Amino acid sequence: MQTSTLFALLLLLVLVAYGTGFSRAVAAARGRGGLRNLAALPSYYGLHTALWCGLPALLLLGGWLLFDDAIIRALVMNSLPDKPDTVAGQNLLYAQIQNLAAGHLLGDASPQVQAAAEHFSTLQQRGSVLQAALTLILAIGLGAIAVLRFSPQLRAREKVESVLKAVLITCACAAIFTTVGILLSVLFESLRFFHEVPITEFLFGLQWSPQMAMRADQVGSSGAFGAVPLFTGTLMVSAIAMFVAVPVGLMSAIYLAEYASARVRNLAKPVIEILAGVPTVVYGFFAALTVAPFIRETAAAVGLHASSESALAAGLVMGIMIIPFVSSLSDDVINAVPQSLRDGALGLGSTKSETVRKVVIPAALPGIVGGVLLAVSRAIGETMIVVMAAGMAANLTANPLESVTTVTVQIVTLLVGDQEFDSPKTLAAFALGLMLFLSTLVLNFIALHVVKKYREQYD
Amino acid sequence: MNTMTLDTAGHAAPAQPQTVERETVDTQTVVKETVGQPLCDNAKLSMRNVNVFYGEAQAIHDVSLDIGRNEVVAMIGPSGCGKSTFLRCLNRMNDTIEGCRVDGDLTLDGEAIYGPKVDVVPLRARVGMVFQKPNPFPKTIYENVAYGPKIHGIASRRAELDEIVEDSLRRAGLWNEVKDRLDKPGTGLSGGQQQRLCIARAIAVSPEVILMDEPCSALDPIATARIEELIDELREKYTIAIVTHSMQQAARVSQRTAYFHLGHLVEVNDTETVFTNPQHALTEAYITGRFG
Incomplete structure (x- = not known):
């Protein structure tokens, strides 16, 4: 399954989860004589369910997209009986395997490489099926648990707000860590420079x-x-x-x-x-x-x-x-x-x-x-x-x-x-x-x- | 027209209809004539047929009033009645408001206040002003008081300036509290001290008239009492016009009281008369606390 289709499906699930949470809260409120008898407004119950449904699945999907290339590569390369010693040689070989798997023929490939390319495509296919299945199962499962565990006493607003706060903190940290990262990279490169050229010459030299x-x-x-x-x-x-x-x-x-x-x-x-x-x-x-x-x-x-x-x-x-x-x-x-x-x-x-x-x-x-x-x-x-x-x-x-x-x-x-x-x-x-x-x-x-x-x- | 029945007894005892008939005051009445004595013989400031407009809206309607030498005139009235606007005409502070237009004859010692040839700078040096909120400059206490004499070139030597500063602070009753910290910022004083600093600042340019626009509204009762005493002392040397929301204050500090209503001057009389035997129904309704 394509990742974009998966995203669309996930979005649909999140919307359904929101609707379910919302309507359960409304129904519960009606049974108890008004919204005041709920611990939070229905929209917060909706958001609470939607977050349970969407957020872990999204994190899983994100992690998968980050790491699946490296894992597949490791699996493919390990399956090869003899591989080049240098990193550059390995890169070259792996690129050849990828091209072969994608259908771009680049000259003759050894049977070994062809086998590896086939291995690569099966891994990729399995990976994408596994990815979609796991994501959807996680989304549906956690969403269902959230719906089942619904109770009018659930303090949905506080939970939703703590998630929102975490999102805000993450964004703020992203800016700060970027600055720190830039500073550190510049700092370490500068230190390398000062190994070769004395800092006094740099600061006080006139040429x-x-x-x-x-x-x-x-x-x-x-x-x-x-x-x-x-x-x-x-x-x-x-x-x-x-x-x-x-x-x-x-x-x-x-x-x-x-x-x-x-x-x-x-x-x-x-x-x-x-x-x-x-x-x-x-x-x-x-x-x-x-x-x-x-x-x-x-x-x-x-x-x-x-x-x-x-x-x-x-x-x-x-x-x-x-x-x-x-x-x-x-x-x-x-x-x-x-x-x-x-x-x-x-x-x-x-x-x-x-x-x-x-x-x-x-x-x-x-x-x-x-x-x-x-x-x-x-x-x-x-x-x-x-x-x-x-x-x-x-x-x-x-x-x-x-x-x-x-x-x-x-x-x-x-x-x-x-x-x-x-x-x-x-x-x-x-x-x-x-x-x-x-x-x-x-x-x-x-x-x-x-x-x-x-x-x-x-x- | 929003006609209000201003009889408190009527609300309290609806079973006694005869008290309701006693009197009603239409607060929207357009007052044609000022009752009492708006004019006086030894006028320092005299205003005749003053109209003030903000753009299209008219804020002051045909007001005539004299303020006598060494007299404290209090201006009272409900919010938005135009008393501050009127006060700000007397030293042309309204010039700073875009779209504000003043008509009428206003004179200070017989000289026109408004006129194409009048320079507002010396005028404002003669007619000082103290504002509602204490507004010391972000400078030292000394610099705050010395500001006016410096820009007008009143003092030529440092010693002279020192003398003016000390004298002004003494007359504002602040000297003993600040003499050891003249080089500290004026903004660090308490609200009441700041307001007395502003009065000292105004006195330092030796004005002839001091206008006070609700000078105590931001102060606590003790600071207010101190300023009221001060106003009484200042009367010996200056002519003072004070706008106030507090009727007790008007009664305590002024010799004459002017009651403004919806931009009209309703009644001017001796303060005692206004507060014991008001001649206009609106004045009576206001000072007895039935609206405002």
């Missing part, structure tokens, strides 16, 4: 040229892994971005929250937030094709030299990208400042701007700082714009007109294309990723802490 020599006599590919130029490049681009985003974003937030009429606000706010929806690739080629040449020509006009890819171009465009982020977060915290504070200031004879500068902004400041820190961590992690507009050269420079490179850009270039994952070159990407992860983690932590502290003040 970044991750090309490893393939031959002993190769020139210019010594492989230097000093990440300082990348960090300074990241810092410079982010700083330029914040120079653009914070004043513009903050002032637009102040305008929208304090000065704009409701009509302008309703129009302008969504338009500003559209900026947040533009894919960063689009910003990237805007930066590379429009802003960078413009900067180069302007610099040339005033007698400065600017390279065609510059930190300034990337930073400016990244700043524009972050404006809605800063603006929207600041707008929220400014709106959260109670009207009574504004009234108090105005009632003392403050002008509108004095009220904004001396009362509203100081009151909103912690929230604004939190928002800005979140924006900084976005700027540090941003990749596409810098890849396209800031360049690849790891220059250690303070001149924003030169091309620089950032941590994210280097991760991209290290991992693009065919790579072997045991050379320091590719492992360096994980070390950079770890640094990035840690710095944005710290920033987010501080930002959330500041924002939370602010929230407590007015609630």
